[in-house]
Each structure stands twice: as structure tokens, then as C-alpha cells.
Amino acid sequence: MSVAAETPSGGRRFAALARDALPYAGLAAVILLFSLSSEFFFNTRNFERLVTDSATLMLVAFGMTLVILLGEIDLSVGAVVALLAVILAQVMDAGVSWPVAVLAVLIIGFGIGLLNGAITVLGDIPSFIVTLGMMAVATGLSYVFTGSISVAIMNEPFLILFYDARFLGLPVPLWITGAAFTATLLFMIRSVPGRELFAVGANPAAARLSGVPVKRRKITVFAIMGALVAMAAVLSAARLGSGAPASAPALTLDAIAAVIIGGASLFGGRASLVRTLMGAALIAVLNNGMVLLNVNIDAQYIVKGVIILLAVVLERLASGARP
Amino acid sequence: QECLGTAEALTLTPEQVADVSARGLTFGFLTNNQSDDFSRTLVAGAEAYSAEIGVDLVINNADFDANTQLSQFDALVQRGVDGIFLTAVDAGSIGQAVRRANSADIPVFIVGGAPARGEVISVMNAASYQGSYDATAAMMEAIGTPNAQIAILGIPFALQTIRDREKGVLDAVGAAGGQIISLQSDFSQDRLLELATNVIQANPDLAGVVATWSLAVNAATEAVAQSGRDILIAGYDSEAPGYMELHSGDTNIVALSGQQAALQGRAALEGLSQAILEAELCEEIITSNLLVTAENYAEMWDIQYPGVKPPWEN
Amino acid sequence: MKPTRANLADYGLVVAVILIVGGLMVLSPAFRDPANLLGIGRQVAILGIAAAAMTFVILAGEIDLSVGAVASASAVVTAIVLAQGWGILAIPIGLLVGGLFGLLNGLLIVTIAVPSFIATLVSFFIAQGVALTLTGGQTILFDADWFRALFATGSFLGNRSAFWWLVAVALILWWLMARTRFGAQIYALGGDAESASMLGLPVGRLRLIIFTMTGALMGLVGMILIARIGNARADGAIGLEFDAIAAAVIGGARLGGGYGTMPRTMLGVLLIGVLNNGLAILNVDFNTQQVIKGGLVVAVVLIDRWARGKERTA
Amino acid sequence: MLLALSDITKRFPGVLALDGARFDLRAGEVHAFMGENGAGKSTLMKIASGLFAPDHGAISLDGEPVSFANPAEAKLAGIHTVFQELTVLPNRSVAENLLIGREPVRAGGLWLDRKAMIAEAQSILDRLGIDLDARVQAGGLSTGQRQMVEIARACAQSPKVLILDEPTSSLGRAEEELLFSLIAQLKAEEVGIVYITHRMSEVFALSDRITVLRDGRFILTGETKNLDRPALIRAMVGRDVAEDRHGLDIDALPVAMETQGLARDPAVRGVDLTLHAGEVLGVAGLMGSGRTELARLLAGIDQPTGGTMTLFGEDYRPHDIRAALGRGVAYVSEDRKGLGLILPLTIGDNIALPSLDRLAERGLIAPRRIRDFARDWMQRLGVKAKDSAVAVETLSGGNQQKVSLAKWLAIQPRVILLDEPTRGVDVGAKAEIYKLIRQIAADGAAVLAISSELPELIQISDRIAVVAHGRISGVVPAAEATEEGLLDLAFDEGTAA
């Protein structure tokens, strides 16, 4: 059982550090594989592009880590990213300045997350259903709002700032991802509500008896998820240069998979942000590597399945879990 | 003629082919999905021709995800291919990447509409509007009565071609004095079958169904057959199941509009090659559609699927 | 303390479904046509069988993301076998393909302790790859009227065979779940896997059986799928897993295991089927349908939850 | 020899749980198995039950060497076990729990015979004298009731070897009696019984022989009649443990909590109780008498349907547990696995959970603070574990109980409600916990301690209140209390109406 190692705890230092590093094993193996097979893969420009391109996935996966840690799920993220990008594009199209538009989208995203959380918690129904409903509603609305035509974003400063611009030599999306990662990590293991999440996910009844405001924590997490999704929508819109209703159907499953590949339990109480980062990186590297390697498009699925399996098995073996 | 404006005009001369071969080019080829006949025929056409002219292809599909397609596009730019051809998931959402290709001097040739920004060498489109207009008009004529009730079965997708097809249907129905009583759409063939069945069931006076994409054609055909009613069908996309229907001699399909995917696949490589040889392409290149009916289906198959054995010969 | 017995409040879901059906009946004469109501029965056959199998999986505390892809792969293989003219052999082969994928899931989960989410995600990719490789993205046609009649189109006791397959599967799975030792063990496993193994239940074998059975049932789903429409495609049943999980969860199955019943899952299936059918008949457009369906499903589950009242949780 | 385990070694990551341990069992004997928390008793018996494979060593049954790949095989061989961790399935009825794996069937096994199942289960319950409806969901049972279900399940399968791992840890006196007569009956049928317990009185009343384990090593096996209490304790703990009684002058102490007519239907039906700061008020009662329900009302977990409460003279009406915590009232649940602890989390996280707010500095918590904090409390309660980063689920039962206590003591409550505070704790540790409870009281906290172990109540309390049928049937100064007197009150019929 590597459960203990997953949770933040007091007394561990080097051994724990080493164990935290082990999930890199699967990712490292894949990177090595690609580097050996394609001359185009292993270089800074490709990695930089990879990081920038996977920022959306990363942000959503960070939020998903918190949600899954609680034993909940959010199936609406892909649809909400698309809807928010559409709104962002339309608002800017209507002449609103980009800071206001971005702020508005962040607030709406936060509100959607809050709504998901509130219905789940106050209605006491599974988040699976609530967010499935939200997914359908958001998808429907993004098509209805646009009449199925993607809305181009012509605001160059916005596009540059959230995609091309650099700060201290690194691309802005990387800074945003890094900031979100640090903030989420701090929240998860250094803040009171964050640490309480582990208890809420593993045993909500016991957490409640320990004085944890379980409902409030759950709603908070969904709201944080909403904000991260909104930030992801901003980056996605800047990257695509448009608000498109079909922009991110694969995002939801990819984000959940990243978290689970990172060793989290779908049923709550166990998740690690560092490992989620690895899981998301694995997915991003896989998608990128397959293009560069020119893997046959039909075989790509099989290769992807087998590599995910190998990475997971390798990681489980390395971290000393059951066979 | 200032620019090359048709698929035929793109044809490479033997000298040009030799020139292209000598350069050892690699082209990236991105489809918006890989499970439909159109994409596969397009790819097959391109693959066959790439062997002829000696260029390498890197092929990928986006499973209808605009973000994924953008990543794939960027990976191709990163790989330094000599040209990129894509059937866009959403033309409006690829412009950023097109700009990056522009600055890397990689020519881009696109199906599905001009991107919002960046320069492409040309936009290739099938004659969506005209094709669906023609097929629908043929059906309206076969129905023959005014005020005929028509249902549309479509795909809820944000592609320019889909909107053009629907417009073609509306105009043709309007011109013949018919009325559209239902417009339903879905992505799945099984759901489309359900929708078609429900629509037929709910409308006793339904005279015709226009299916605006391949799976809708299959679904409409099957639903009409199961209902046993005399409802006529026009369709956009003629694929093996539609051809088999026409071949059976007992069908409600009046006409199908066939896109020339294999031709487009070939034209894609020719267009990119022409651009590399510094020829000027017109802003839009339209490939004409085939109007496939019970009379001409055998000839049409050979045009639409060159070198592929017709299904009725199996 | 009183024994747990079904009381009126347990019927919140029934009431909600009845309200929706009633509303649609008032709104649309075509909906209340008996022929249409019967039609809903067969339209939900595929979803119903997948949801029934998924209920078992969820009950055992697991999840299966591969069902859609596995059903598609079996469908493709079956169609190819039929097209080869191997006749009746197609049926065992189709079931076998599904069963093998199910077995693969089970083995990954039981022998190398991969969480079922990952194991079935892996088979999802593999099954999809297999289906695409086998079809090359083309639609596979076959000609076997007996097969189509047997699995979907044949009439029997006033409804089509597809509906009767659903009835048969739902009854058998209900029996397995509620009336056999095997079912009791699955409830135990899902209630507390650790206790179940301390009690000496063959936990590994139970998981293997569940996943293999689900796989084989997806073989059946694949056959019904192609029998309904008469062709097979690599993406025939993609996405089925989410609808199936949704139907089971709407019916009250708890992700995490231990809770769920077949009749309530069937109510969930019925709800989805009725909404799909009714909204199409009312000619609500696809995107608005999404919005309405999303909202209604949440509302129905809220009503159901509210009717059942607060359970004592701590 | 019916069952013999010899030279058994078992290692868990970082722990040598068993180190050449041995144990033998004769047919028709009750063999008490003793040892401190974490000595390895449960582990050894899990090996005998086929749940764990030993790293080394041999098992023989009826003189034949055997090895069990899983619990099913052990059961088939006739070894049935009531595990320390309850394995009652919450989502199933009592009947389904009792008959799991051998449900009555009709039609050649094709059809579960539900009627027969309920009838059979009910008859098992009735035969064993357990007052339970076989149709209710097990999730709603109290811990004691679950334990009875567990015992009934094992006994009903005509075992050859019956292993009982702390079967009475949440049983009241009446159920205990029931179990004892059951054991006598099985003994007469030549069943060999392994009996693990931390209750001394039971050992001497019940067992024929005693085996003691310490730190995974065999210490002794002897006839019970040749051993006495101090000797046994010394063998287990390696030193002597004192026992004493208390009795403060209540009138001199300030009133901490007072209830009047406190009720919540149907379990609590009008409780008048006064709890003083500085005293330990024991609460006795039969299983299901409403003690836990009462404590939950005081802790703000459930809402009363009637009556009033005051806390240090002020109106006290907590609308939820956080409100109660905010006013310094803490509750230690009897259901360690379900409500007390978060098993997959570490010791540190468990202990710190209710204290996180206090440990935070400007909203952030340093992991080191949690570590130090947890280490301190682990030391105070003598939690045996490598460090605070160990997952609680890998601890022995007694050590888990200590963690669950530490977690609540750590918030330094003004009123602490202890529900079975020494469930599954060994004698040595018990004595330490008693000392600790007395210490908290001496430091001024008001302690209310529910326990089903009457000697324990007599030893730790200043006064003992007895609950019967949801009411207080009497309050006795501990100095004057006798087990018989308390039982009389517990059975009091006057409160039943």
C-alpha cells in the first residue's frame, strides 16, 4: 500500500522524496523512447511548444486532481472550456477590452463551478450526473450562442499576451501553469482546507465528525475547478485565436486520465498533484511524439493504450505497490 | 489565367514531377477525423499519388478536436515539413498555427474555409451548395407535388460545408414549393436511424428526406425501408452503402451528391507542390461534385473511387 | 429499527419519468401514438443492454470505459465474418471478440492490479485501433437478412427483436443480480471489497467474470448495432460508455460500488430514451435538445433524491 | 493437536510483526491469546485464517500440514474467524450478511430463496438469543450489533476451529453473557476456540489455557489455573500495572454541562444529567440503551427533539458538530473504522485533523509542525509505530484506538465525550489511557466516558450514570459501585415505559 506516501505528512524526507520522484520513471521511459526514435523530439523548441500547448490540459488536470481527491468528478470541463472561450471571443468581438473580458470569463467560470458544487452538495446527488448535465447544457449553449460558427478573436494584444509573449525568457502560458501548479500545491498540502480534503475524500463521515465543514469544502473545490477551467479557456482561446464550440471535446477524458495515471483513486482520498503533472505530461508527450514519429494513424490508438499501460505498471512497480 | 483555380489546373507536368521528386519533400497531412469514408478516401488518394511523385507523408487525425489539431499542426511545423495540408476541424481556430507555418515558410493548403488569420496558398472546397442543391432538386422533381413535406437529417457540426449543404437544400426545396417540417441532426449513425424513424413516424404526410452527410444517408435509407412508406431520399455524400442501394434496383434514393475525395487528396499534393514550384494558386479551388443516380452509379463509382473494386462485385 | 423495504418514496424516479412522459403526451399527438411508444422500446435496446452490464460493473465498485469501443470492434469483426459468408459462425465470433476484450480488462485488473479506469481506458484505445485497422475507416457492408431479423429487425409479439434482446438481457442480469448467489457476492464485493475477501469470497474471480460478461454483452450490442442499420463502422458505438454509466447512475447506482438495481437502471434508460424520442418528435434542434436534456436529467435525479429523503450518513 | 502454528515469521514493510511465533490449539478448549497492542495476535490468526501467507513457518490441522491460499480454503477446512476489523457489509441486510456464500437456493441453485434466507437467518439469531431483525440493513446497526452479527455468522457454520479476535470489544454485559454461553456450547461440541481479548476478567472466567505473545515473539503457554492476573500482565507488558479507584467531591466542582429532559426519539427519551468540570462521569448501559445517541446529542452531531442543555451555565444548543467543537466539546466515536479515523491517511494527518486551524501560521501549515505535533501526542499515548507518516490502517487495533484518542485530546477540549475509549486496547496501554483520562479531568476538563466494561468504568470514574431505555436509571458514586449493582440499574424496567 503506497497510500501513506500519497498523502501529505509530517515525518518523511529523503525516502519520500525519492518515492515522489518515481512516477517520473514511466514518463522518462516514454521520453527516452521518443528521443531515440525521432530526431525532432528531443529539443528545447519542441519541449517549449509542448509545454505551451499542454497548458490547457495542465490547468484542468490540476483542478481535476482536487475534485477526484474528494471522490467527485467533473465531466463538464471540456464543454465549459469551449463555452467560456466562445463567450470570451464574443465579448471581445463586441468591443469589450480584453482585461474586462478575461475577468468576466473568470467570474463566469467560477460561477459555473460554484453551481456544479452547490447542486452536487446541496442536492446531495452524484457529481457525475450534475456535471454530465452541465456538459450537455454548456455544449448546447456554445453552439446556440455562435450559431455553430467559431468566433475569431482579432484582439492582437490579447493573443500575444496569452500565447506568444515571454516573461524572463519563458512563455506566458508556462508562467500561468507554473503559478497555478504552485498555488494548487500550496493549497493542497499547506493550507487547512486543502489538507482537510484528503480526509473528506477518504471518509466524509469521519471528516465531518472531525469538524471539517465537508459541504463547504466540496463547493469550494468545484469553484476552484471552475476558475481553473476559465483560465484554461482563456489560454485555449488565445492559442486557437478563436472561440470555437468544438474546441476541446477530448479535454475531459484526458484530464481525468492524467489524474488517474498519476495514481489517484477515482473514489477519493488519494491524489497527488506532482503525479498528476506527470500524468498530463505523459499524455501530452504521447500525442506530440506520435505526430513526430509518424505512427500509422490506426495503430496510434493501440500504441497509446499500450504505452499508458506500461507507464502505469512501471510506476506502480517502482513505487513498491502491489504487483 | 493569372492563378490556378481548379483541380485539373493543378496537375503537374512530368518535368514538374521530376523536379518535385528530386527535392525529397515531406508533406504533413491532417484530417479532422479518420473514421469516415471521405477522410479515408482523401488520404488514400494522397497516399497513392505521393508514391507517384516521390514525396513522404506524415498523416494524422484530430478526432474532431480543434485543440488537438492545433497541436498536431504545431508538431508538423516543429518537424519542419515542406508543406501542410489539412481538413480543418474548425478553420476559424487554426489561424494562429498557420501564422507560425507562415513564418517558417511552410505552405499551407486547407479544406473547410479560410482561417481567420495567416496566409494559406488556397482553400479547396467541394461544391457543397451546388451538390446538395442538385440532389435535392432531383428529389423534388421526382416527388412532383407542391407543398411537399420534407425533413432534413444532418450533422450538428460547425463546418462551413455543412451550412452550405443545408442552404442548398433549403433553396432547392423552396424553389420547388416544398416545405421543411423537421431538421434533426446527430453524430452517430444509430442515433440518426432513431431520429429518422421518429420523424417518419411522427409525420404521416412526409414526402421526402434530405440527408446532408454520409451516415445520415445510410440512416434515412434504412428508416424509410423499415417504415415501408413511399418517401423519397436525396443525399449529400455517396458512399458504398448508397451505391449498393442504387445498385439494388429497388430504392427510394433519387440522387446522391458525391464529393471527389480521391481527387482532392491528389490535388492537395499537387497544390502544395505547385506552391513550392512557386506557381500562384487561386484563393479558392472548387472541386465539382458527382450527381449519382440509379442510372449512372457504376460510372460514377469509378470516378469517385478510382482503382477501388465496386462493392457489388464482391 | 424497521426492515428496509421499498416504500413510496423509492418511486421518485418513477414519478419523474411519468411526469415527463405525460408532458410529452400532452404536447405531441405523434409521441403518444402507440406505435411510437413501442418504438422507444427498441430504440433503447443498445443503450439498455450496455447500461444493464454497466450496472453490474458499477455495483462491483469498478468502471468500464471500453464498452463503446469494444462493441464497435465486435461489430466490425462480425460484419466482416458475415460479409465473408461464414453465416452463423459470425455470432460466436462476435461474442468471442467482446468476451476477449472483457477478459483482457479483467486480467489487467486482477493480475496486475491496474485500476479499472486505466485498464479499460487501455482496452478502449486498443479496441478502437483494432476496429479502425480492420475497416480502414470504410463502412463494412454485409448481406444477411436472417442475421438482421434475428438481432434487430424481425417482428415478434408486436415489437422488433432488438427490443426482445433487451428484455432478455435485462431479465437475465436482473436474475443474476438479485436472485443468485453470484449477485449477492457482487453486492458484497462492491459494498466492501476488503471485507468480502476476508469473508472468503473469490474476489478476483468475481471481477474476471464481471468484466468478461460485460465484454461478451458488448459483442451482442455490436451485433444488434449492425443488424439495425445493416452496416458496420469503426466508430459505431463510440461514446456508449458515458450514456450507459449515466443511465445506471440516474437509476441510483453508486459509483464506488455496492448500490444499484436493474429495474431502476432500466428507468434511467427509459428516461434517456423518452427524452431523445420526444424532443426529436417535437423537432427541437440538436443543441437546444442538449440543453434541455442536461437540465432535465439533473432535475429528475434531484426529485428522486428529494423524494427518498435524507439518509443517515454519520 | 487440532491446530498448530509453529515458528511463524511475518514481515510487513518496515515491521517485523511475527518473529518465530507459535500457537497450538486442542479440540474442545478455549485458548486465550494475549499480548499488548501490536504484539502480532491478529496477524498470527490471519495467517491461520488464510488471509496472509507467512514468510516462514508451518501450519498443521489435525496433525496434517496445511497451507491456505485464501480465507475460503481455511473455511473449507473448518477454520472460521471473527476478525477484529468488522467485516459486516453495510449495504446488505443482516440475513444476507449472516448467510453470505451459503444462501439458501431453490431450483437447483438457480434461484435465491429469500424467504428461506430470512427465516434461516432469523432462526440463527433467535437460537443464539440475539435480538435483531434479520431484514434490516446492516449499515444502520450499532457497532455492538454488528459484532453480534459477525459472531453469529461464524458460529452458525459449525466450525472446527473458531477464532474470535476481540469479540467483546464493543459488547455490553448482556451480549457478553450470551457469547459465553455460546462458547460453552461449542466447547461441548469439541470445537477448538481461540479467544483474543484484552479483558482480564474474561480470560480467567473462560479460558483453559493462555498463550502470551510479545513483540511478535512467543512468551509462554500455560494452563489458566496455573496463572494469576499479575503474572499474566507481567508476561504481556514486562512490568507491573497498578489498579485503583477514584471519587472526587462533586459538589466542590463547577458544573460543566447540564441537560434537562434531553430527548431524541426513539433512542434517547428524557435525560437529566449533570457533568462537572474536573470529574470523570462514567456511563454504563446495555447495548442499544441509547448511550451513543446521547453522546451524539451532547456533541451536536444529532439534533435533540426535546429538552435543554447548558454549557458552563450558558445556553448550549449546537446546530452541528463544528458549533460544539467551537465551544470546546469533543466526541470520540466508538466506531473507529467508520467514524473515528481516516484509515488511509497517516497518523500525523489523523491526529492533526481537528487541530489544523491551530497549527496554521498565517493560513499555512508547515509539515514539520504537524510532524512534531503528532510525534508529541503519539508519545503521550504510547502509539507504537515507526513514525507519524505511517498509514493508520496498518496499525494494530489498539494503536488505532490510541490515535483516535490522541486526535481529540490534542484539541484540549473543555468537555470530552469518550465512547468506548479503550476498545481493543491492551492492559498496559489501558492503564496509561486511564491515567491520561484522570489527568485531563485533573487539568479541569469534564469527561464523560461510555464503556461496556464495568470494571473499567469503576476504575476510571468518579460517578457512574446508568442508561436504560434512553433514560438515566441511576447515578452511583464509583467508590460504592459494584458490577452487580450497575447491571441491576442497566436492566431497570422502570425506565422502559
Ligand SMILES: Nc1ncnc2c1ncn2[C@@H]1O[C@H](COP(=O)(O)OP(=O)(O)OP(=O)(O)O)[C@@H](O)[C@H]1O
Ligand atoms: N497490513 C499491514 N501492513 C503493515 N503492517 C501491519 C499490517 N498489519 C499489521 N501490521 C503490523 O504488525 C504488527 C502486529 O499487528 P497485529 O494487528 O497482529 O497486532 P495485535 O496483537 O492484534 O494488536 P491489537 O491488540 O492492538 O489488536 C503491528 O506492528 C502492526 O502495525
Ligand SMILES: Nc1ncnc2c1ncn2[C@@H]1O[C@H](COP(=O)(O)OP(=O)(O)OP(=O)(O)O)[C@@H](O)[C@H]1O
Ligand atoms: N449509525 C446508526 N444508524 C442507525 N441506527 C443507529 C446507529 N447507531 C445506533 N443506532 C441505533 O440507535 C439505538 C441506540 O443505539 P446506541 O448506539 O446509542 O446505543 P448504545 O447504548 O451506545 O449501545 P452500543 O453499545 O451498541 O453502542 C440502537 O437501537 C441502535 O441500533
Ligand SMILES: [Mg+2]
Ligand atoms: Mg489485533
Ligand SMILES: [Mg+2]
Ligand atoms: Mg454505543
